[in-house]
Amino acid sequence: MSSDSHPLRRIAVPAFGPSLLFGIGEGAILPILPLTARDLGGSVSVAALMVALMGIGSLLSNLPASVLTMRFGERWAIVAASLWSALAMALCAWTGHLGVFAAGCFMVGMSQAVFNLARQAYLSEAVPVEWRARALSTLGGVSRIGLFIGPFASAAVVHQWGLAGAYGLGIAALLVAAAVAARIPDLAHHTLPGAGLSFASTLREHRHVFLTLGIGVMLVAAVRTSRSAVIPLWADHLGLSASVASLIYGLAGGIDMLLFYPAGRVMDLKGRRWVAVPSMLVMGTALLLMPLTQGPWTLLIAAMALGFGNGIGSGLIMTLGADHSPPGERARFLGVWRLMADLGSTCGPSLLSFLVAALSLGIGVAATGLLALAAAGVLGYWIPRVGRR
Structure with a gap:
């Protein structure tokens, strides 16, 4: 098979390598951030806030990230994001001041926004539309693999060199990611009619997409983010040990990681609906059934079903965004x-927290399942029946 018949091979290492390394770097420090905050004198709530600052930094940087990508191009945006994240980790590792540590956490979130947008924009342009879903699903899958590897590698390093070793590992991974990204083949950019448009004009021009599929994407993001909290919370509710809860969560994550390429292939060959709707239906059903579980085995079945549903939806949000983003203003649209999507990711856990505090954990989990079913309905109605534009 020639490289032309399999276009992902030509750009596999420069396109997917930085994503794997960026994921490893992130994964290496995620379990360490709250511990560092506590070492610096922060309370438990302050430690949780430090982690939240990453999400806030990403949320607030999405629009500036598109400007940066349009100004300097995808390749150098990816390189800059990797270096910026490495600098942020260095601040986190070698500061004795909680305020500087908070700034470093926020900077990591900023780099996430730039990196994720630039790599999505690059693959949307570099890969033929017939291979788009496979490319973006692989991109999402590779990132998940990196996030999965990172904590294990970090644990070994921390055992030898302490918390600073985890940051050193993250910095090393990001510097290699920047070096690999610098070898990404340049895209042929042309001056297009949309080049001078503003965000307001983008919102006005594409308001129908944002108010239909965009709402569906917000629901999907809310469900996916909430799912990360649901499994350990329900395991704790059942009185399971932390080790059992971690094992269940890890097995669900393993199922999730195995399915990214088949999901992309189905989207490319059958259409986006064939993945979007089943993904949300499976996740919604698993979440609705989870409050009925009574022990580790039934929870494991529900958690693995949740991982399966999330896995077959790998790359869905990126693919739908690429499908509807016009070439002349792709970065701005994305x-x-x-x-x-980030607003959904922020609102999902917040809604879960409110329902748990006001009513009960079971109702909060079930409500998240209803959000997934609503997402299935919205996506099923508004995704075009043809798999690509």
Whole structure:
């Protein structure tokens, strides 16, 4: 098979390598951030806030990320994001001041926004539309693999060199990611009619997409983010040990990681609906059934079903964004698209927290399942029946 018949091979290492390394770097420090905050004198709530600052930094940087990508191009945006994140980790590792540590956490979130938008924009342009879903699903899958590897590698390093070793590992991974990204083949950019448009004009021009599929994407993001909290919370509710809860969560994550390429292939060959609707239906059903579980085995079945549903939806949000982003203003459109997804990611856990505090954990989990079913309905109605534009 020639490289032309399999276009992902030609750009596999420069396009997917930085994503794997960026994921490893992120994964290496995620379990360490709250511990560092506590070492610096922060309370438990302050430690949680430090982690939240990463999400806030990403949320607030989506639109600036699109401007940066349009100004300097995808390749150098990816390189800059990797270096910026490495600098942020260095601040986190070698500061004795909680305020500087908070700034470093926020900077990591900023780099996430730039990196994720630039790599999505690059693959949207570099890969033929017939291979788009496979490319973006692989991109999402590779990132998940990196996030999965990072904590294990970090644990070994921390055992030898302490918390600073985890940051050193993250910095090393990001510097290699920047070096690999610098070898990404340049895209042929042309001056297009949309080049001078503003965000307001992008919102006005594509308001129908943002108010239909965009709402569906917000619901998907809310469900996906809430799912990360649901499994350990329900395991704790059942009185399971932390080790059992971690094992269940890890097995669900393993199922999730195995499915990214088949999901992309189905989207390319059958259409986006064939993945979007089943993904949300499976996740919604698993979440609705989870409050009925009574022990580790039934929870494991529900958690693995949740992982399966999330896995077959790998790359869905990126693919839908790429499908509807016009070439002349792709980065600007994707900035708004990712902003909507991040808003969903922020609101989902907040809604879960409110329902748990006001009513009960079971009702909060079930309500998240209803959000997934609503997402299935919205996506099923508004995704075009043809798989690509």
